[in-house]
Amino acid sequence: MKYFQGSRGILFAILLLALALRVWGIDSRDIWYDELLTIQQSEKSISEINVDVPTPIxxxxxxxFLFFGKSTSVLGLPSVIFGLLTVLLVFLTAKRIADERVGLVAAFLLAISPMHIEFSQQILFFSYFTFFSSLILYLVTDFIFHFEEGRFKWGHLLLLVFANWVNVLTQMLALVLIPVQLLFFCYLLAKNPKVMLVFKKYLALILILIAALFSILLSIGSGGYASFLETLHIGFERPITVGYSLSSQLGSTIVSSPMKLFQAMFSWFGIGGGIGLPVYVCFFFIGLIALFWKKVSRSAAFFFVLWLAAPFVVLFSVRIEHWFEEKYFIFMIPVYLIFIALGIVFFSEYTGRLVREKISILKIKGFAVFFLALILVGIAFLAVEPIKSRTAFGFPFEGYAKYNWRKVYDYLKKNVNENxxxxxxxGGSDFLDYYYAADKNESLLLDEESIMKLSSKEYSHLVENQEQNYFISIPDYNYLFLSDITTYEKIKMVGNFGIYKIRFxxxxxxxxxxxxxxxxxxxxDFRTSRYIGQAHDWKNSATTYSDVPGIPETEGFNELVPLNSGxxxxxxxxxxxxxxKSFYLKSGFSLDQGSSFQILIGESQDALRVIYDQSAGELSYFLPEMKIDYDTKKSKDLFLRMRFNQAPGASGELNKSGLKFFSLSSRLYDGVRFPEDYTPQKSVKGSSQEYLYNAFLEIEKSSKWTHATIMSDGWIQTNDGFLVRIYGTKEANPLVFKFATGEEERDCDLEIKSFANHDNPFEVYTSQDGKTWELLKKMNDNVFKIDTFSIKDIASGDLFLKFTSEKEGVSSQIRNIKAICK
Structure with a gap:
């Protein structure tokens, strides 16, 4: 290679560049949530890690590395090392399949890859995953050439099996590469079936080794891989669900346009969108042509194409429970860049040859090198901004805000006093705990749920003896859990977090x-902290938001539960x-075996009388409603006590008793009455009026849906305002809204915002008599969406709207309901 006499020096320079880009800023970068979880898990013992996670590498x-410190530079160093080794592996692989020139260009492209630089700094598995995948790529490539030369290297195959095993212990989606290799080796054996006969003993040994390693794999992480494999669904009927980065770029939580998906993925795989994407794509296709144009092994060419194509076949035909992100296919980057390197070298050589032929009279050599250098300089120039602007999730998109806990830490160190x-x-204090490390005052940083763990006397003491309280929040404080029991003042924005002063x-x-x-x-309904500020007293009680050990967990909603037996x-x-003179009292609660619940009222705390008493022999749910005579001429003060007598669970742990909600009202609500409950929205043609009912579930988290429903047993409003079914059955526990539209015949337009999981579909029905139901739609497409329906000629004066869900839980949600009747 006369143009690359100093190829070792060039490779060394590329590795130095790769190292510089990967350590640049690593000591000052901010960690994000997944990295924090990695650190917390890694602080456990090796045996605990093996039990907790199926991918422990x-x-x-x-x-x-935690033995050497806890800084981002120390804990990110393994990612840097594996990232650097991947650059070297890409050089060796590209050199093996083509030549040294292609190897150097491919190594350079990976060295300046924004995505690879980012994940070579993060305290996550992606750098490791890319390295082990690249090692597999190199071993298979090297095996192919030895195979075609008639030389078998069984040591390579054994190392390949081991590399695959380590790879799947690093990331579950490494499983995608297993069928890629199996399919390719079937192709090789089909080309030369005699190999099977000659080496059948060795092949059998390898298969036994694979089976043994696979059995070990299934046992690690408490059977995490077995559970993962059980959730796989083969078929095209379900859409591909995507995560934060891709959904922000696609404008949807599902893939509706494969072309947009490819554009988003290969922008991150390359040097961003804009002109960088078409440049890389053009060179990629030139490289694809060059791979078959040049005298390159057809088997190796087929394997490289398979490496890129097969994962997308799996993506579009197999569904997993977790959403998909482009970073899960990061193992594709080395092959993608090798194709681009082939295209760049082929283009520069071909262009150099054409120019030399046109101006051969000048007898100037080195045009190919000149064009190659020019292209690489241009690519490096295009990569500068993407490298600088990259984020933990990809390139910035509209609406993206970068949050920085390190800046918050720096602000607190300067401004917060000891008391x-x-x-x-x-969960927010975990981030600052990481930065404070051993310097943290244990009483300084508190998660908001710590207030939920206080007794009535402790909270009163806090209110009466307050020092300066700060709150760090991402959304406006008005929407947060503690806002109902505090006054607050926003004083500064730091790292895109709001810094508030609060008083309880x-x-x-x-x-x-x-x-x-x-x-x-x-x-x-205990969705917020309001009950702490408004309750007069409480004993041995807290909401499930408090994370007190031993109390039942609730997903997405809170309930008031006993903290211990008694x-x-x-x-x-x-x-x-x-x-x-009277009022109506309604409550919803659960009782476990041997527990009881009472409601007591009185004019004072010392003069309470029992008005409701319920016990249970097994886990049961209750929704009592009663009318209470109470004349305020005697006293306007009402003391209300809701009391559990809690039996220990069968295992000695607390049982599942809990208070979901309670309400006192001057009337019973049995649906929406137009126009008494809602004044006209606007006038329309003629003498008719248009009325609007808006539940305001998602935005305002309003509870007025309880007025509009006539059946809601089993349904609850989550902390985010959505309605979900948490107990009961589809048939016995529907959610039914009633709209009394008046005596005139009317038309109503319904607008329903929902999310319905594939496995937990919603069915929406309408009726004019509450008995005969018409199915409007079955929802199970795993998408946040708004459906509209028009109901014509409502002559009965009533419109009923019924929801049923297949299963319990928050996997399907009613996010808002509007009804416009005219």
């Missing part, structure tokens, strides 16, 4: 006021509106 390395408290969203407050007794129509209601209660002191 990168946890082993982080566990080892101050800093509250964060649930107590609002007991609660004075209930009538609305404009003279009605009143007090409703509590008596637990919550008391409210309410001041009822003047003129009240």
């Amino acid at each position: 990168h946890y082993y390395f982080v566990h080892l 101050d408290r800093v509250f964060l969203v649930k 407050k107590k609002e007991s007794p609660v004075e209930i006021k009538r609305d404009a129509a003279g009605e009143w209601e007090y409703y509590e 008596e637990s209660f919550i008391d409210y002191k309410l001041v009822l509106p003047e003129g009240t």
Whole structure:
């Protein structure tokens, strides 16, 4: 190679460049959530890691490097090393399949790859995954050439089996590469079937080794791989669900356009969108032509094409429970860049040859090198901005905001005093714990749920003896859990986080006021912290949001639960509106075996009487509703106590008793009444009026849906405002809305925003008598969407809307409901 006499020097320079780009800024970069989880898991023992995760390889390395420190530069060093070794492997592979020139260009392209640089710094498995995948690529390539030369290297095959085993212990999607290799080796054996006869003993030995390693694989991580394989679904009927980065670029949580998916993925695989994407794509196809044009092994060419094509076949034909992100196919980058390197070298050589022939009179040599250098300089120039602007998820997109916990840490170190408290969203303190490390004052950083663990006296003491309290939040504080029991002032934005000063407050007794129509209601479902500020007293009680060890877990919603066996209660002191003679009390709760629930009322805390008593012999759900006579002429004060007598669970743990909600109101609600409940939205032609009902579930998290429903047993509103079924059955526990449209014949337009998982579909029905139902739609496409329906000629005066869900849980959600009747 006369143009590359100093190829070793060039390779060394490329490796130095790769190293510089991968260590640049690593000591000051901010970690993100997945990295934090990796660090927390890696701090456990090796045996605990083996039990907890089915892909423990990168946890082993982080566990080892934790002995040398906890900084991003120390814990990110294994990723840097594997990233650098991958650059070297890509050189060796490209050199093996083509020549040294292609190897150097491919190594250079990987050295400046923004995606590979990013994941060569992160404290995650992606750099390891790319390295082991590249090692497999190299071993198969090298085996092909030895095979075609008639020389078998069984050591290579054994090493290949081991490399695959380590790879699947690094990332589950390494399984995609197994059928790629098996398909290719079947192709090789089909070309030369005599190999099977000659080496059948060795092949049998390898198959036994693979089976043994696979059995070990299934046992690691408490059977995580077995569970993963069980969830695989083969078929095209379900759409491909994508995660944060891809959904932000595609404008959807599912893949509706394969072309947009390819554009997003190969932008990240290359040097971004814009002009960089078509440049890389053009050279890729030139490289594909060159691979078959040149005297390159046809088997190797087939394997490289298979490496890129087969994963997409799997992606479009096999569905997994987890969403898909482009980074899960990061193992494709080396082959993609090798094709591009082949294209660049082929193009520069061909162009150089043409130019030399046209101006041969000048007798100038080296045109190919000149054009090659010119192309690489241009690519390097195009890569500068993508390298600088890359994020943990990809390239910035519209609406992207970069959050930086390190900047928050720096701000707190300068501004927070020793006796101050800093509250964060649930799990947020883990990030600052990482930066504070051993310097942290244990009482400084508190997750918001720590307030849920306080007793009534402790919370009152906190209110009366407050130092300076700060809150760090991403969304506006008004939407956060603690906002209902604090006053707050926003003082600064740091790293895209809001820094607030907050003060806790107590609002007991609660004075209930009538609305404009003279009605009143007090409703509590424990979705927020409001109950702490408004409850008069509580004993041995907390919501499931508090993460107290031993209490039942609830997904997406909160309920008030006993903290231990024996008596637990919550008391409210309410001041009822003047003129009240009676009210309606409704509650929803569960009781486990041997437990009981009571409701007590009285004019004072010392004069309570039992008005409701319920026990259970097994786990049961109750939804009692009662009318209470209570004349405010005697006293407007009402003490309300809800009390559990909790039996220990069968295993000694707490059982599943819990209070879902309770409400006091001046009337029973049995649906929406037009126009009494809702005034006209606007006038339309003629004398008719148009009325709008909006549940405001998702945005305002309003609870007025409880007024509009006549059947809701089993359904609950999540912390995000959505409606989901948490117990019961599809047939026995529908959610039914009723709209009384008046005596005139009307038309109603329904707008339903929902999300329905494939395995938990919604069915939506309408009726005009509440008995005969018409199916409007079955929803199970795994997409957040809005469906609209028009119901014509409602002559009965009533419109019923019924929802059923196949299964319990938050996998399917009603996110909002609008009804416009005219």
